[in-house]
Every structure is written in C-alpha cells, then in structure tokens.
Amino acid sequence: MAISYRTLRRCDIESSIWEQLRGGAKDIPAFEGANGFRSSNTRITLYPRYIPTARNRRFMEIDVEIQTSLKSIIDNRKQAMEAGEAAKPDLSGILMDSNFKEIQQAAASNNSNRQLRISLQEVTMIPYEVLRMYPPVLQVGQRTSKDTKLGELSLPAGVVLNFRLLSIHRDKELWGEDAEQFKPDRFSEWISRGPEGITHFFLLVTMILYEVLRMSTPRPQLPRRIYKDTKLGELSLPASSVKVVNWIWLRPKKLEKLLRQQGIPGTSYRLLFGDLKDIASLRAQAMTKPVSSFCHDYLARIDPFRHQLMNKFDFYGFAGKVFFMWSGPKPTIVISKPELFREALSKMQEFQKPKTNPIVGRLFPGLVNYEGEQWAQHRRMLNPAFHTEKLKLMLPAFYVSCDEMINKLEELVAEAGHSEVDAWPHLSMLSADAISRAAFGSNYEEGRKIFQLLKEQLLLALSMLQSVYIPGSRYIPTVRSRRFNQINDEIDTLLKRIIDKRKKAMEAGEAPKDDLLGILMDSNMKEIKQAAASGSKNQRHGISLEEVIEECKLFYFAGQETTSNLMVWTLILLSKHRDWQERAREEVLQTFGSNAPSFEGLSHLKTVNMILYEVLRMYPPAPLVPRMVIKDTKLGELSLPAGTLLSFQPIRIHHDKELWGEDAEEFRPDRFSEGISKATKGHYAFFPFGWGPRICIGEKFAMTEAKIALSMILQRFSWELSPSYIHSPIIVFTLKPQHGAEIILHRLG
Ligand code: HEM
DSSP: OBOOGGGSOHHHHHHHHHHHHHHHHHHSGGGTTOGGGTTOTTTSOOOOOOOOHHHHHHHHHHHHHHHHHHHHHHHHHHHHHHTTOOOOSSHHHHHHHHHHHHHHHHHHTTOOHHHHHHHHHHHHHHHHHHHHHSOSOOEEEEEOSSSEEETTEEEOTTOEEEEEHHHHHTOHHHHOGGGGSOOGGGGHHHHHTGGGTHHHHHHHHHHHHHHHHHHSOOOOOOOOOOOOOEEETTEEEOHHHHHHHIIIIIHHHHHHHHHHHTTOOBOOOOTTTBTHHHHHHHHHHHHTSOOSSSOSOOHHHHOHHHHHHHHHGGGSGGGGSEEEEEETTEEEEEEOOHHHHHHHHHOTTTEEOOOOOHHHHHHSOGGGGOOHHHHHHHHHHHGGGGSHHHHHHHHHHHHHHHHHHHHHHHHHHTTTSEEEEEHHHHHHHHHHHHHHHHHHGGGHHHHHHHHHHHHHHHHHHHHHHHSOOOTTGGGSOOHHHHHHHHHHHHHHHHHHHHHHHHHHHHHTTOOOOSSHHHHHHHHHHHHHHHHHHTTOOSSOOSOOHHHHHHHHHHHHHHHHHHHHHHHHHHHHHHHHOHHHHHHHHHHHHHHHTTSOOOHHHHTTOHHHHHHHHHHHHHSOSSOOEEEEEOSSEEETTEEEOTTOEEEEOHHHHHTOHHHHOTTTTSOOGGGGTTOHHHHTTTOOOOOTTOOGGGSOTTHHHHHHHHHHHHHHHHHHEEEEEOTTOOOOEEEESEEEETTOOEEEEEEOO
C-alpha cells in the first residue's frame, strides 16, 4: 500500500499503521495469541510530530544501561543472599529478602515447581506493574530518513512517528476497568502462562521500538566502545559494571591526563560530580550580593567558579584563556581565545551543539538545535524571512509595539512629568509584542497568548533545571512536568490553528503574508514545488507542519529575551552615561525630528549604532556559546578527544584588556567609530551574535527593533538611574538584570 503522507488525514495514519504493526506482530510466532492487544487500534497514536531523535535514542540507551546495571546489582545481591549473607537494609534488599523468604517457605511446604516459579516471579510483578503505569519511555518518536516501508505501509522521508506507549499501558479495554490502579497481581497469570503472556507484551513493545529505531536518521555518533565481561583477579565483572567504572572513573582520568599532557591546566577530576557542587555553591553565594558600586567588571559575579579558575591559571600555559573543569564526568574546556572561537564555529561537523538536559532542547527547538542536512534545509528556508527587504515590511509592527509601550510610560509620568519605573518588564513586553506582530501579523492576538504560555513554560523549565538531572526523570509525571507538557500541547494547538488557516488561504490562491510565518510557509511551499518539478525523490524537501511549529516557538525564545536584554542594558548604561544619552538624542532628533523612524534613516544613526555595539560588547545577551567535540579532532594546537565539552566565552573575550585596551571595562562607544575590526586593532574579537555558518539569523531583526525602540524613547523621554537600582547582572540562559532596571523617567517637551 503506497500512500502519500501529505495527503493523508492524521486519523488514517493512526489506524492504518496500527493494523500494520498488529499484522506484523502476528507474523512472528511469538506473537500468536497476543490477545491483550486485540482491540487497541484506537489507542496507539502514530502521527507526525517532532521529537529530537538523538535524545530519544540516547534515552533508550540510558534506559538499557540502567536496566543492565540494576540487573547486575540484583544478581549480585541474589548470589550473596543464596550464599547466606544478610539482606542489605535498603529498599531492594528488603524487597528481595521478603521474596526470598516466600520462596523458601514455598520450598519448605513442598509446593510444586510451578508454585515455586510463580513465587519467584512475584518479585517481577511489582516492577512490571510500575513499568506499566509509569513507563520510563512514555512515547517514542523517530523520523524516517528516507522513503521507507513500515509493514505494508509506505512512508515518505521526513515523517515523524510518535508512538504513545503510555496510552497502551493505561487502556481499559486491554487492562480492564482497574487499569488506573496499582495491582501487580494482574501480571501473575500472564507470567505463569510463560511465552504467550507477558513476554508478548514486552516483545511487542520491543518490536515497535526496534522498528522505529531501524528507520531513524543516522546521526553523528560519538565513537562507541564494546564492553565485555572482565576478570579482575578473583572478581568477575560483568560488562555493565566495566562500562560504569569506565564512565565514571577510568575515562575521565584518561582524558584528564591527555589534556594535561598538552599543557592545558585544569581541576582534578572528582568522582561523578566533578566540579558541579562547587560551581553551584559559589554561584548561589555570588547571587546574594550585587556588584559593589556601579562598575562593568562583573564577571566574578555571574560565573564565580570559572572566574576563580581563570585567575588561578593566569600564570600557567594559555594565560587563563584555556583551561578545563568538570561538568560531571565530562571535561569542559573553557576557552576565551577569539581565534579558537572563530575556528570552532566555522567547523560545524566537528563541533556541534551539546545535547545536555532535554528540557533545554524542548525550550529551544527548531533550527538552533539541528545539525547537518536538517539544519541546512531549515536555515535555507528561514533565511528569506530575515532579508532586509522583508524586514522593511515588518517596520509597522515595530512601530505599533513601541507606540503601545511609550503610551503606557506616558501614563505613568502624566501627573508629575516624571516617575520611577522598572523598565525591564516594559521592554520585555515590547520585544514579545514585536515578535508576535512580526511573526504572526494579523494573528497577533493568538501570538500573544502563545507568548504568555511560553513564558510560563520557561519559568517551569527553570525550576526543573535547578534540580540535578537524572536521566529519564522528565518522564516522571510530576505536577511541573505535567503542566510543562500541557502547555506544550496548548501552544501546539494554537499554532496549528494559525498555520492551518494560512495554509488554506494560500491554497485558495491568497498571496502569502509578509510576516515571519507567511514568509516561512511561502519558502517551504516553493521548495516542495521545486522538488516535485525536478522529480527529486530521495532528498528531503519541504518541512512538516510540526517543524514549522517548532520554528515559530524558536522565534520567541531566541528573539524575545535576547533583544529585550540588549534594550534594557542600553537604557541602564545610558542612564549612567548621560552624555552619551544626550549625543544619541541629538542624532535621533536631527535624523527624524519627532516623526516615526524611517528604515532609511536608521542607517544614518552612527552614534546610536556605536552605543548598541558597546552595550553588546560589555553586556552580551548571549554570553556563552557551548559546543561538543564530535570526533577526535584538532582545534588550533589542541588535540581534543570526542565527547569533550567546550564552553566558549564571548563575554570574557569582550572584556579582555589585551584585545580591547586598558579601558576595556569602561563604557566608550566611540571605540567603534571606525568599525569593529579597528576597535581591536585588527583582531576580530566581537561576537555578540556568534560566528560562522550558525551566526544569529535574527541579527538585523534585533538591531532594527532596538534602534527603532531607542529612537522613539529618546524622542519622548530623558532618564537617569534611580537610587533604588541594584547593579546585579545574572546569567539565566541570557544575561539580564537580576533586580530589574529602576530608572527615573522624565517627559520631554
Ligand atoms: C540582541 C539580540 C540577539 C542576540 C544577542 C542573539 C545572539 C545569538 C547567538 C550568539 C547565536 C549563536 C548561538 C550558537 O552558535 O550557539 C544566535 C543564534 C540564533 N538566533 Fe539570535 N540573537 C539575537 C536575536 C535574535 C532574534 C530576534 C531572532 C529571531 C527572531 C534570533 C534567532 C536566532 C536563531 C534561529 C539562531 C540559530 C541559528 C542557527 O543555529 O543557524 N536571534 N543568536
């Protein structure tokens, strides 16, 4: 059966795929009689939805690792107990002890072998029931990398399959009315029936996972080592233990030696946690104190641990600009050398985005997270939306958003002509509003709702990120994680609705809208048509609805926080350096008078441009850029083993006196009067928007918005720093003012 995904309704896919899987299962002898699944065709859903494949695969690997390690612990305990050792007073010890006693009783009362076997299996029923109710893998998603077959079904490349295991496990048709209750004994009969029962259940799940993994896109993998059971004197270590020991001790120590041999200084590895505890406690202490007096030398506050190390290693090789520390069992090389930053960011294959906590991946989906061909395709598709001629069309959106903010501020100063205001929430709202209008045009109200939800999601994620990440923990249905997923679903529904409306309009021949979404959908449609016309079959062409959704979410996260940070630091610095505020106002009034800033006029704002650059240098909204070494490779003179994390520090490069001169900590916008390169005497060392092929796609968008907003504020107000302002930069994803931006605003004229 050959079907085209794009013309198929979702419900068709759900039911047909299920039939294929069920049919496929019956073909395998072990699945005959898998009657537990006879009528479940409505519950397993399989529809295109993006779930990053690397994460899922890694999750599966970790799951297998955990299970293997647990099995080895249980086996060891069992052997010890059989040899007469007392049960350990921990949970597994108690559980095993009671099970052991039951088995002994059964044996003593001369029960049949069959009963003994059932008794032995009781210890298994509890974890099975836990696995049923709280499966560590709730759903499994993979993308087809090429046109492929699943059972009888032909699937085109690029379809994302999402299998919802939890739905099967909680299906009352399968498990009975008590499906929501914890009843381990429901497994007793299945277990006793041997291969036709429980085994079918797990085999079916395994088969689905296998089938899905088989189809998945091959992604660059870190080199793998095969582990074997090993003898250590009298002790025989199972492969899983060898792997764990290697992971938490042998490999880190080997890497440490390798880095030291190259003259890179660093901290000594400490078991499992490395430097994580010190990083957290020093940061917590630093957050309680503001920067003493208002100065721009604040690096010790935002990242005290790295700052200490930088000073400590100042007299070693690399003068504190390259050193390593330990984020758990992986070394992180901290690099503040501009030439190494440029080299690494130019080599996308060797140095990729690290996949750390999956929550971060869910917060920042889309382009920012992709690699390889998928990244290239999305970047190609998004590029037109950020071209100058398209930005021009977004100007009205920026005006309306700025006007709204200014009207609100005017209300605040209406009575006395001046007022103390925390500018931070106003600027935050401004950039959210601007992105909603620029991204969704006429659907702006829905866009605003999405922003509110994303903001809530960000706060939830922050609280989730504060606890140590335990692999798989995101699948535990806590109140927070449930709300996180609920928000995700709400956002997806809202975005789907907007996109569907647009799609219908475009199919009916309406011209695409000039907002980000319209441009993205237009370039997607063109790519699909081109590919169809050229008869291309294998290459991925066009992106799916889900991928469009991911990109829309990314506009908010990548574009909102960063731009509002740039604006808030600009207001703070201009309230401290009022001479520059005056110079900027003069320039704006000369260029625009009291009219709305024109696109052409923006390019004449030399002073405003220099001020924004100086703010981006001193307070870069994206202060750190992480990467991961994918295969053993060279960076400059350094030999870097696969798996090493790299933490590039544009913020430190921007504050480096060797590059910027002795006045690096002073606010001096005129250092940029002859361009960026001259400001550092020919060393290119200014990276607020990154570098290389992945350089920020929204740079022009952000700079245009910031120039319009600043111009409009300068036209209407003057401002100074309030005595209640506390200078406390902090990094929470981006660099922001921890205690807001209290200024005193005066109405002009
Ligand atoms: C002052 C404002 C902004 C700053 C400082 C900034 C900074 C950055 C930086 C440093 C990167 C590179 C990250 C890396 O290589 O790991 C980046 C990437 C990106 N930025 Fe921005 N950004 C800003 C505004 C925006 C806006 C307004 C948008 C969109 C509306 C945006 C969308 C993106 C996207 C999609 C990427 C990923 C590009 C890729 O991986 O190919 N940014 N940004």
